Amino acid sequence: MNNILKSVNICTIGGGTGSSVLLRGLKNCTDFLTAIVTVSDDGGSSGILRKELGVIPPGDFRNCVAALSDSENIIKELFDYRFDQGKSLKGHSLGNLLIAAMSDIAGNFEEGLYQSAKILGAKGTVLPSSLEDIVLQAKLTDGSLVNGESLIPLKEGKISSVHLNPASAKGSVSSIKALKKADLIIVGPGSLYTSVIPPLLVQDLINVMKESSALKIYICNVATQKGETDGYSVYDHIVAIEEHTYKDIFDYIIADENYNIPIVSHDEEPIKISQNDLDNAKVLQFDIKSVEHSLRHDSNKLSNSIKKIYNLWINSSN
Numbered sequence: 001m002n003n004i005l006k007s008v009n010i011c012t013i014g015g016g017t018g019s020s021v022l023l024r025g026l027k028n029c030t031d032f033l034t035a036i037v038t039v040s041d042d043g044g045s046s047g048i049l050r051k052e053l054g055v056i057p058p059g060d061f062r063n064c065v066a067a068l069s070d071s072e073n074i075i076k077e078l079f080d081y082r083f084d085q086g087k088s089l090k091g092h093s094l095g096n097l098l099i100a101a102m103s104d105i106a107g108n109f110e111e112g113l114y115q116s117a118k119i120l121g122a123k124g125t126v127l128p129s130s131l132e133d134i135v136l137q138a139k140l141t142d143g144s145l146v147n148g149e150s151l152i153p154l155k156e157g158k159i160s161s162v163h164l165n166p167a168s169a170k171g172s173v174s175s176i177k178a179l180k181k182a183d184l185i186i187v188g189p190g191s192l193y194t195s196v197i198p199p200l201l202v203q204d205l206i207n208v209m210k211e212s213s214a215l216k217i218y219i220c221n222v223a224t225q226k227g228e229t230d231g232y233s234v235y236d237h238i239v240a241i242e243e244h245t246y247k248d249i250f251d252y253i254i255a256d257e258n259y260n261i262p263i264v265s266h267d268e269e270p271i272k273i274s275q276n277d278l279d280n281a282k283v284l285q286f287d288i289k290s291v292e293h294s295l296r297h298d299s300n301k302l303s304n305s306i307k308k309i310y311n312l313w314i315n316s317s318n
Contacts (some may be wrong), residue, residue: 004314005184005306005307005310008310009030009034009182009184010026010182010184011035011182011186012034012035012185012187013129013185013187013205014035014037014038014188014190014195015041015190015196015199016060016063016190017063018189018195018219019064019067019190020063020064020066020067021189021296021298021302022188022189022219022297023067024067024068024299025299026124026302027067027123028123029303033068033123033124033125034125034182035064035068035125036178037060037064038060038129038194038195038198039056039057039128039129039131039132039198040134040136040149040164041057041060041149041150042057042136042148044059044091045093045096046060046096047150049100055100055109056131058095058099058100059093059096060195061099061113062096064126065095065126066095068120068123069120069122069123073120075121078094079094079120081095095116099113100112102115109131110127110131110172127175128172129198129205130171130172130175132166132169132170134164134165134166134169134198135147136149136162136163136164136165138160138193139159139160139161139163140159141158141159142157149194152228153191153194153228162244163201164201168203170204171208176205179209182214183214184214184217185212185214185215185216186218186219186306187200187218187219187241188219188221189219189220189221189297191225191228192228192229192232192240192241194228196241200241200245201244206245215251215252215309215310215313216252217250217252217309218238218250218253218254219297219302220253220254220256221271222270222271223269223271223294224271232272233271234255234271234272235274235280238250238253250282251313252283252313253277254285254286254305255273255283255284255286256286256287256289257288268295286304288305289301
């Protein structure tokens, strides 16, 4: 298939490993690629830097910038390097430290992120969903509350909903502008309640998305996530997002075609296709699972499936 996405302005929304896998496949497909990343991370190296330096947690941003860079670049290996010893440095990624330092030198996080991406020769732009200090809060079905993204997957009980504190957090101006220009908006893949939904809770962003005429695609995970989506079907994922945003938010949903012959490990269950999905023409199944990492997507398979859907959408619009 010809590269139908070459001149398409693409915006991705999410965070964590899922976003980096998606970006790795898209970076050579379009000249106009922007990743809008969640800012509620409070665990590990990012959590420490957030607490001690007051910076936006850099971990998810580091992963996205690295994914957009030249994979053969030795600078990328340095960026990804994580210290495994030393009382103060152990667990810290050099990329996290670089983004934090560059933000201080540049005077703000967005410029620091831009300069870090420039050093790596990133083929695209990475932006924060918000510039505010946001804490993610989960409400469980028993009514109890869990504060902090890193604690949510560890809780006992089923998640009912997640919220931002402050709920009135403003979207970054750069992300709002990027969404307004987008021809194609892709949400996911990634942890449903801690990576995918949080940036969609920023009201400025979801308002722009709702008004946008862009093609909107959701990429569902290939396996459930312990502590977040135990027993969830594709339909359950979509319902959870719609309950936090608005009805019929997506034009198409991408699901793995091999759900009935899953390769899973670590007590993870495959994402099931429910009857509700089968009745919904918007759910399209593709071979998107990585052969090497059974719980992850394959970057190239994802970009190819997105090309097919965009081509389908263009043809149906004419």
